[in-house]
Amino acid sequence: MFSANNSFFNFCQTVGSLKTLKILPSNLNFFDIKKKEKWEFGFEKKIKEIINNYPIPNTSFFDYLSVLKFIFVTRRSTVFDLVGDSNIYKEFWEPLTLAVMNTSPKFASAQILSNVLKVTFFRGRKHCLIYQPKENWGKTLIEPAISFIQKKRINFNESLKRIHFKDGNISELVFTKRVIKIKSSDRIIxxxxxxxxxxxxxxxKLPSNYNTILNVHFKLSKKDIYLFDKKIIGFINTKSHWMFVKNQYISITISDANKFNSMDSKEIANIIWKEMCEYVKKKINYKSFQIVREKKATYIQSPKNIEMITNFKKKRFPYVFAGDWTQNRLPCTIEASILSGKKAIEDLV
Ligand SMILES: Cc1cc2nc3c(=O)[nH]c(=O)nc-3n(C[C@H](O)[C@H](O)[C@H](O)COP(=O)(O)OP(=O)(O)OC[C@H]3O[C@@H](n4cnc5c(N)ncnc54)[C@H](O)[C@@H]3O)c2cc1C
Incomplete structure:
Protein backbone atom coordinates (compact mmCIF):
# COMPACT_ATOMS: atom_id res chain seq x y z
CA MET A 1 0.00 0.00 0.00
CA PHE A 2 1.40 3.39 -0.99
CA SER A 3 0.61 6.36 1.19
CA ALA A 4 0.76 9.98 0.19
CA ASN A 5 0.94 11.59 3.61
CA ASN A 6 0.43 10.93 7.29
CA SER A 7 -3.30 10.14 7.46
CA PHE A 8 -2.88 6.39 7.19
CA PHE A 9 -0.02 6.42 9.72
CA ASN A 10 -2.12 8.51 12.16
CA PHE A 11 -5.06 6.16 11.70
CA CYS A 12 -2.93 3.15 12.67
CA GLN A 13 -1.68 5.12 15.68
CA THR A 14 -5.27 5.90 16.76
CA VAL A 15 -6.48 2.30 16.55
CA GLY A 16 -3.24 1.04 18.15
CA SER A 17 -1.93 -1.06 15.26
CA LEU A 18 1.35 0.71 14.46
CA LYS A 19 3.41 -2.24 15.73
CA THR A 20 1.82 -4.54 13.16
CA LEU A 21 2.91 -2.31 10.29
CA LYS A 22 6.20 -2.21 8.45
CA ILE A 23 7.58 0.38 6.11
CA LEU A 24 9.45 -1.05 3.14
CA PRO A 25 12.23 0.71 1.27
CA SER A 26 10.61 2.63 -1.58
CA ASN A 27 12.77 0.97 -4.20
CA LEU A 28 10.65 -0.69 -6.84
CA ASN A 29 11.98 -3.55 -8.93
CA PHE A 30 10.70 -4.18 -12.41
CA PHE A 31 10.81 -7.08 -14.86
CA ASP A 32 9.99 -6.67 -18.56
CA ILE A 33 8.93 -10.10 -19.80
CA LYS A 34 9.26 -9.18 -23.50
CA LYS A 35 12.74 -7.68 -23.30
CA LYS A 36 13.85 -9.97 -20.41
CA GLU A 37 15.20 -6.92 -18.61
CA LYS A 38 15.22 -6.14 -14.89
CA TRP A 39 15.79 -2.76 -13.25
CA GLU A 40 15.30 -0.89 -10.01
CA PHE A 41 13.54 2.42 -9.60
CA GLY A 42 14.48 4.23 -6.41
CA PHE A 43 11.74 6.48 -5.05
CA GLU A 44 14.13 6.83 -2.12
CA LYS A 45 16.39 8.90 -4.32
CA LYS A 46 15.95 12.58 -4.94
CA ILE A 47 14.21 13.49 -8.18
CA LYS A 48 17.53 14.96 -9.42
CA GLU A 49 19.34 11.66 -8.76
CA ILE A 50 16.71 9.64 -10.65
CA ILE A 51 16.88 11.97 -13.64
CA ASN A 52 20.69 11.76 -13.67
CA ASN A 53 20.88 7.97 -13.26
CA TYR A 54 18.10 6.99 -15.70
CA PRO A 55 17.40 3.55 -14.19
CA ILE A 56 15.19 2.16 -16.99
CA PRO A 57 17.31 0.41 -19.68
CA ASN A 58 17.77 2.25 -22.99
CA THR A 59 16.54 5.59 -21.69
CA SER A 60 18.17 8.99 -21.55
CA PHE A 61 18.03 12.01 -19.27
CA PHE A 62 15.35 13.66 -21.44
CA ASP A 63 12.88 10.76 -21.04
CA TYR A 64 12.60 11.46 -17.30
CA LEU A 65 11.79 15.10 -17.90
CA SER A 66 8.27 13.94 -18.89
CA VAL A 67 7.51 14.18 -15.15
CA LEU A 68 7.62 17.98 -15.53
CA LYS A 69 4.49 17.81 -17.71
CA PHE A 70 2.52 17.11 -14.52
CA ILE A 71 3.31 20.51 -13.00
CA PHE A 72 0.57 22.27 -14.98
CA VAL A 73 -2.32 20.08 -16.07
CA THR A 74 -5.71 20.86 -17.54
CA ARG A 75 -8.90 19.34 -16.09
CA ARG A 76 -9.80 17.48 -19.26
CA SER A 77 -6.42 15.79 -19.94
CA THR A 78 -5.78 12.11 -19.46
CA VAL A 79 -2.39 10.73 -18.42
CA PHE A 80 -2.01 9.37 -21.95
CA ASP A 81 -2.59 12.86 -23.43
CA LEU A 82 0.38 14.08 -21.42
CA VAL A 83 2.92 11.25 -21.61
CA GLY A 84 1.52 8.69 -24.08
CA ASP A 85 4.42 9.41 -26.45
CA SER A 86 7.09 9.28 -23.74
CA ASN A 87 9.88 6.73 -24.02
CA ILE A 88 9.16 5.63 -20.43
CA TYR A 89 5.38 5.31 -20.89
CA LYS A 90 5.21 1.49 -20.86
CA GLU A 91 7.91 1.09 -18.21
CA PHE A 92 6.89 3.87 -15.82
CA TRP A 93 3.77 5.95 -16.51
CA GLU A 94 1.49 3.01 -17.28
CA PRO A 95 2.36 0.86 -14.21
CA LEU A 96 2.33 3.93 -11.94
CA THR A 97 -1.09 5.09 -13.17
CA LEU A 98 -2.60 1.60 -12.90
CA ALA A 99 -1.25 1.14 -9.37
CA VAL A 100 -2.36 4.54 -8.12
CA MET A 101 -5.66 4.98 -9.98
CA ASN A 102 -6.84 1.48 -11.01
CA THR A 103 -7.55 3.11 -14.37
CA SER A 104 -5.75 2.82 -17.70
CA PRO A 105 -3.68 5.97 -18.49
CA LYS A 106 -5.85 6.29 -21.63
CA PHE A 107 -8.81 7.17 -19.37
CA ALA A 108 -7.13 8.29 -16.13
CA SER A 109 -7.36 11.96 -15.14
CA ALA A 110 -3.93 13.60 -15.43
CA GLN A 111 -4.96 16.07 -12.76
CA ILE A 112 -5.39 13.33 -10.14
CA LEU A 113 -2.01 11.80 -10.97
CA SER A 114 -0.49 15.28 -10.89
CA ASN A 115 -1.95 15.84 -7.38
CA VAL A 116 -0.45 12.53 -6.25
CA LEU A 117 2.99 13.38 -7.67
CA LYS A 118 2.86 16.77 -5.96
CA VAL A 119 2.28 15.24 -2.51
CA THR A 120 4.70 12.31 -2.99
CA PHE A 121 7.47 12.29 -5.58
CA PHE A 122 7.88 16.08 -5.80
CA ARG A 123 8.13 16.33 -1.99
CA GLY A 124 10.93 13.77 -1.63
CA ARG A 125 11.59 10.32 -0.29
CA LYS A 126 9.87 10.76 3.10
CA HIS A 127 6.60 11.14 1.25
CA CYS A 128 7.00 8.01 -0.92
CA LEU A 129 6.64 5.35 1.75
CA ILE A 130 5.38 1.85 1.10
CA TYR A 131 3.45 0.36 4.02
CA GLN A 132 2.91 -3.35 4.38
CA PRO A 133 1.31 -5.28 7.23
CA LYS A 134 3.76 -7.56 9.07
CA GLU A 135 1.18 -10.35 8.99
CA ASN A 136 -1.98 -9.32 7.14
CA TRP A 137 -4.38 -6.37 6.70
CA GLY A 138 -6.90 -8.04 9.03
CA LYS A 139 -4.48 -7.70 11.98
CA THR A 140 -3.17 -4.26 10.96
CA LEU A 141 -6.26 -2.44 9.82
CA ILE A 142 -9.56 -4.29 9.99
CA GLU A 143 -9.57 -6.00 13.43
CA PRO A 144 -8.14 -2.98 15.36
CA ALA A 145 -10.52 -0.61 13.54
CA ILE A 146 -13.56 -2.80 14.32
CA SER A 147 -12.63 -3.16 17.98
CA PHE A 148 -12.02 0.62 18.17
CA ILE A 149 -15.39 1.56 16.69
CA GLN A 150 -17.27 -1.22 18.54
CA LYS A 151 -16.65 0.78 21.72
CA LYS A 152 -18.70 3.57 20.10
CA ARG A 153 -21.99 1.56 19.86
CA ILE A 154 -21.86 0.79 16.14
CA ASN A 155 -24.28 -1.73 14.60
CA PHE A 156 -22.73 -4.03 12.04
CA ASN A 157 -24.24 -6.16 9.29
CA GLU A 158 -27.22 -3.95 8.67
CA SER A 159 -27.75 -2.50 5.20
CA LEU A 160 -29.56 0.77 4.71
CA LYS A 161 -32.41 -0.17 2.38
CA ARG A 162 -34.58 2.94 2.10
CA ILE A 163 -34.83 6.53 3.23
CA HIS A 164 -38.13 8.19 4.13
CA PHE A 165 -38.54 11.94 3.84
CA LYS A 166 -40.99 14.35 5.48
CA ASP A 167 -41.18 18.00 4.45
CA GLY A 168 -37.90 17.64 2.52
CA ASN A 169 -35.98 16.24 5.52
CA ILE A 170 -35.00 12.66 6.29
CA SER A 171 -37.51 11.24 8.76
CA GLU A 172 -36.57 7.54 8.84
CA LEU A 173 -33.66 5.31 7.87
CA VAL A 174 -34.90 1.83 7.02
CA PHE A 175 -32.24 -0.82 7.71
CA THR A 176 -32.55 -4.58 7.17
CA LYS A 177 -33.44 -5.27 10.81
CA ARG A 178 -34.74 -1.95 12.13
CA VAL A 179 -36.07 1.49 11.35
CA ILE A 180 -34.37 4.50 12.92
CA LYS A 181 -36.47 7.62 13.40
CA ILE A 182 -34.51 10.79 12.71
CA LYS A 183 -34.92 13.83 14.96
CA SER A 184 -34.17 17.34 13.69
CA SER A 185 -31.10 17.45 16.00
CA ASP A 186 -29.65 14.21 14.51
CA ARG A 187 -26.73 14.33 12.12
CA ILE A 188 -26.29 11.85 9.26
CA ILE A 189 -23.12 10.81 7.40
CA LYS A 205 -25.58 12.05 -10.86
CA LEU A 206 -22.59 9.92 -9.82
CA PRO A 207 -20.10 7.73 -11.73
CA SER A 208 -21.56 4.38 -12.67
CA ASN A 209 -18.65 2.69 -14.44
CA TYR A 210 -16.18 0.72 -12.34
CA ASN A 211 -12.90 -1.15 -12.64
CA THR A 212 -12.12 -4.53 -11.14
CA ILE A 213 -9.02 -5.23 -9.04
CA LEU A 214 -7.94 -8.85 -9.20
CA ASN A 215 -5.66 -10.54 -6.68
CA VAL A 216 -4.13 -13.95 -7.26
CA HIS A 217 -2.44 -15.61 -4.27
CA PHE A 218 -0.17 -18.62 -4.76
CA LYS A 219 1.18 -20.79 -1.97
CA LEU A 220 4.68 -22.05 -2.79
CA SER A 221 6.99 -24.64 -1.31
CA LYS A 222 9.68 -23.26 1.03
CA LYS A 223 12.42 -23.95 -1.51
CA ASP A 224 10.64 -22.21 -4.39
CA ILE A 225 9.67 -19.04 -2.53
CA TYR A 226 13.38 -18.09 -2.42
CA LEU A 227 13.44 -17.90 -6.22
CA PHE A 228 11.51 -14.64 -5.85
CA ASP A 229 14.44 -12.49 -4.84
CA LYS A 230 12.64 -9.12 -4.39
CA LYS A 231 9.74 -8.32 -2.06
CA ILE A 232 7.87 -6.23 -4.65
CA ILE A 233 8.18 -6.60 -8.41
CA GLY A 234 6.45 -4.59 -11.10
CA PHE A 235 5.78 -6.64 -14.25
CA ILE A 236 5.88 -5.01 -17.70
CA ASN A 237 4.33 -6.36 -20.91
CA THR A 238 2.40 -8.93 -18.88
CA LYS A 239 -1.11 -9.54 -17.58
CA SER A 240 0.36 -9.39 -14.03
CA HIS A 241 1.02 -5.90 -12.70
CA TRP A 242 2.59 -6.14 -9.22
CA MET A 243 3.85 -9.10 -7.25
CA PHE A 244 4.38 -9.13 -3.48
CA VAL A 245 6.24 -11.85 -1.60
CA LYS A 246 5.19 -12.68 1.94
CA ASN A 247 6.08 -15.74 3.99
CA GLN A 248 5.23 -18.72 1.77
CA TYR A 249 2.99 -16.78 -0.57
CA ILE A 250 3.27 -14.60 -3.63
CA SER A 251 0.34 -12.27 -4.29
CA ILE A 252 -0.20 -10.74 -7.70
CA THR A 253 -2.32 -7.65 -8.15
CA ILE A 254 -3.91 -6.74 -11.46
CA SER A 255 -5.60 -3.35 -11.75
CA ASP A 256 -8.10 -2.27 -14.41
CA ALA A 257 -8.97 -5.96 -14.61
CA ASN A 258 -12.48 -5.96 -16.13
CA LYS A 259 -11.25 -8.19 -18.97
CA PHE A 260 -10.85 -11.03 -16.42
CA ASN A 261 -14.43 -10.76 -15.11
CA SER A 262 -15.77 -13.54 -17.34
CA MET A 263 -12.73 -15.85 -17.10
CA ASP A 264 -12.78 -18.77 -14.72
CA SER A 265 -10.32 -18.86 -11.83
CA LYS A 266 -8.20 -21.78 -13.07
CA GLU A 267 -7.69 -20.10 -16.45
CA ILE A 268 -6.54 -16.87 -14.75
CA ALA A 269 -4.20 -18.78 -12.40
CA ASN A 270 -2.59 -20.56 -15.39
CA ILE A 271 -1.95 -17.29 -17.27
CA ILE A 272 -0.42 -15.58 -14.24
CA TRP A 273 1.59 -18.60 -13.12
CA LYS A 274 3.26 -18.86 -16.55
CA GLU A 275 4.47 -15.27 -16.12
CA MET A 276 5.84 -16.05 -12.64
CA CYS A 277 7.78 -19.03 -14.05
CA GLU A 278 9.26 -16.74 -16.69
CA TYR A 279 10.48 -14.43 -13.94
CA VAL A 280 12.30 -17.22 -12.08
CA LYS A 281 13.43 -18.76 -15.41
CA LYS A 282 12.26 -22.18 -14.26
CA LYS A 283 9.13 -24.31 -14.51
CA ILE A 284 7.96 -24.72 -10.95
CA ASN A 285 4.60 -25.71 -9.42
CA TYR A 286 2.50 -23.93 -6.84
CA LYS A 287 0.89 -25.78 -3.93
CA SER A 288 -2.47 -24.01 -4.08
CA PHE A 289 -3.99 -20.75 -5.28
CA GLN A 290 -6.80 -18.36 -4.42
CA ILE A 291 -8.34 -15.62 -6.52
CA VAL A 292 -10.09 -12.57 -5.08
CA ARG A 293 -11.85 -10.26 -7.51
CA GLU A 294 -13.50 -7.04 -6.51
CA LYS A 295 -15.57 -5.98 -9.51
CA LYS A 296 -16.45 -2.54 -8.19
CA ALA A 297 -13.07 -1.79 -6.63
CA THR A 298 -13.03 1.86 -7.74
CA TYR A 299 -14.97 3.93 -10.22
CA ILE A 300 -13.09 4.77 -13.44
CA GLN A 301 -11.17 7.88 -12.44
CA SER A 302 -11.53 9.71 -15.73
CA PRO A 303 -11.76 13.53 -16.17
CA LYS A 304 -15.51 13.12 -16.88
CA ASN A 305 -16.20 11.17 -13.68
CA ILE A 306 -14.05 13.51 -11.58
CA GLU A 307 -16.03 16.44 -12.95
CA MET A 308 -19.30 14.66 -12.09
CA ILE A 309 -18.19 14.36 -8.46
CA THR A 310 -16.92 17.94 -8.40
CA ASN A 311 -20.38 19.10 -9.51
CA PHE A 312 -22.06 16.84 -6.96
CA LYS A 313 -19.92 18.32 -4.17
CA LYS A 314 -21.06 21.82 -5.06
CA LYS A 315 -24.65 20.92 -4.08
CA ARG A 316 -25.86 21.64 -0.55
CA PHE A 317 -27.43 18.84 1.51
CA PRO A 318 -28.60 18.68 5.15
CA TYR A 319 -26.47 15.53 5.54
CA VAL A 320 -22.84 14.68 4.78
CA PHE A 321 -21.16 12.17 2.46
CA ALA A 322 -17.91 10.34 3.17
CA GLY A 323 -15.88 7.70 1.35
CA ASP A 324 -12.81 7.62 -0.87
CA TRP A 325 -14.84 8.86 -3.87
CA THR A 326 -15.69 12.17 -2.15
CA GLN A 327 -11.99 13.18 -2.08
CA ASN A 328 -11.92 13.97 -5.75
CA ARG A 329 -8.50 15.62 -5.63
CA LEU A 330 -6.96 12.24 -4.75
CA PRO A 331 -7.34 8.74 -6.19
CA CYS A 332 -9.69 6.24 -4.51
CA THR A 333 -7.42 4.89 -1.78
CA ILE A 334 -7.39 4.18 1.95
CA GLU A 335 -5.73 7.57 2.36
CA ALA A 336 -8.64 9.31 0.61
CA SER A 337 -11.18 7.40 2.66
CA ILE A 338 -9.51 8.38 5.97
CA LEU A 339 -9.30 12.03 4.87
CA SER A 340 -12.97 11.94 3.85
CA GLY A 341 -13.94 10.71 7.32
CA LYS A 342 -12.07 13.62 8.93
CA LYS A 343 -13.68 16.08 6.53
CA ALA A 344 -17.17 14.66 7.19
CA ILE A 345 -16.76 15.24 10.94
CA GLU A 346 -15.48 18.79 10.32
CA ASP A 347 -18.49 19.49 8.08
CA LEU A 348 -20.88 18.36 10.81
CA VAL A 349 -19.34 20.49 13.55
C1 LIG B 1 -8.55 -5.40 -4.17
C2 LIG B 1 -8.34 -3.99 -3.72
C3 LIG B 1 -7.06 -3.54 -3.47
C4 LIG B 1 -6.85 -2.23 -3.02
N1 LIG B 1 -5.58 -1.82 -2.74
C5 LIG B 1 -5.37 -0.62 -2.19
C6 LIG B 1 -4.07 -0.20 -1.77
O1 LIG B 1 -3.09 -0.92 -1.92
N2 LIG B 1 -3.94 1.03 -1.22
C7 LIG B 1 -5.00 1.85 -1.02
O2 LIG B 1 -4.82 2.93 -0.46
N3 LIG B 1 -6.24 1.52 -1.43
C8 LIG B 1 -6.46 0.29 -1.98
N4 LIG B 1 -7.72 -0.07 -2.39
C9 LIG B 1 -8.80 0.92 -2.28
C10 LIG B 1 -9.33 1.01 -0.87
O3 LIG B 1 -9.65 -0.27 -0.37
C11 LIG B 1 -10.58 1.90 -0.86
O4 LIG B 1 -10.22 3.16 -1.39
C12 LIG B 1 -11.15 2.09 0.54
O5 LIG B 1 -11.44 0.87 1.16
C13 LIG B 1 -12.43 2.91 0.43
O6 LIG B 1 -12.99 3.06 1.72
P1 LIG B 1 -14.45 3.60 1.87
O7 LIG B 1 -14.74 3.64 3.31
O8 LIG B 1 -14.61 4.84 1.07
O9 LIG B 1 -15.39 2.55 1.13
P2 LIG B 1 -15.59 1.01 1.43
O10 LIG B 1 -14.36 0.41 2.03
O11 LIG B 1 -16.13 0.45 0.17
O12 LIG B 1 -16.72 1.00 2.57
C14 LIG B 1 -18.06 1.26 2.28
C15 LIG B 1 -18.89 0.45 3.25
O13 LIG B 1 -20.27 0.77 3.05
C16 LIG B 1 -21.00 -0.42 3.19
N5 LIG B 1 -22.29 -0.24 2.49
C17 LIG B 1 -22.53 -0.20 1.17
N6 LIG B 1 -23.84 -0.01 0.95
C18 LIG B 1 -24.44 0.08 2.16
C19 LIG B 1 -25.79 0.25 2.59
N7 LIG B 1 -26.79 0.40 1.73
N8 LIG B 1 -26.03 0.27 3.93
C20 LIG B 1 -25.04 0.14 4.84
N9 LIG B 1 -23.73 -0.04 4.49
C21 LIG B 1 -23.46 -0.07 3.17
C22 LIG B 1 -20.14 -1.50 2.54
O14 LIG B 1 -20.50 -2.78 3.00
C23 LIG B 1 -18.75 -1.07 3.03
O15 LIG B 1 -18.44 -1.66 4.26
C24 LIG B 1 -7.96 -1.37 -2.85
C25 LIG B 1 -9.25 -1.82 -3.12
C26 LIG B 1 -9.45 -3.12 -3.54
C27 LIG B 1 -10.86 -3.58 -3.82
Missing part, protein backbone atom coordinates in the same frame (compact mmCIF):
# COMPACT_ATOMS: atom_id res chain seq x y z
CA UNK A 190 -23.58 8.48 4.44
CA UNK A 191 -20.28 6.60 4.01
CA UNK A 192 -21.34 4.25 1.24
CA UNK A 193 -19.94 3.92 -2.27
CA UNK A 194 -21.63 5.76 -5.19
CA UNK A 195 -23.19 2.62 -6.66
CA UNK A 196 -25.24 1.89 -3.49
CA UNK A 197 -25.80 5.56 -2.76
CA UNK A 198 -27.49 5.85 -6.14
CA UNK A 199 -29.95 3.09 -5.13
CA UNK A 200 -31.02 5.28 -2.19
CA UNK A 201 -30.86 8.57 -4.10
CA UNK A 202 -31.55 7.70 -7.77
CA UNK A 203 -31.60 11.40 -8.68
CA UNK A 204 -27.86 11.85 -7.85
Missing amino acids: FAIPPTNLNKLFPEF
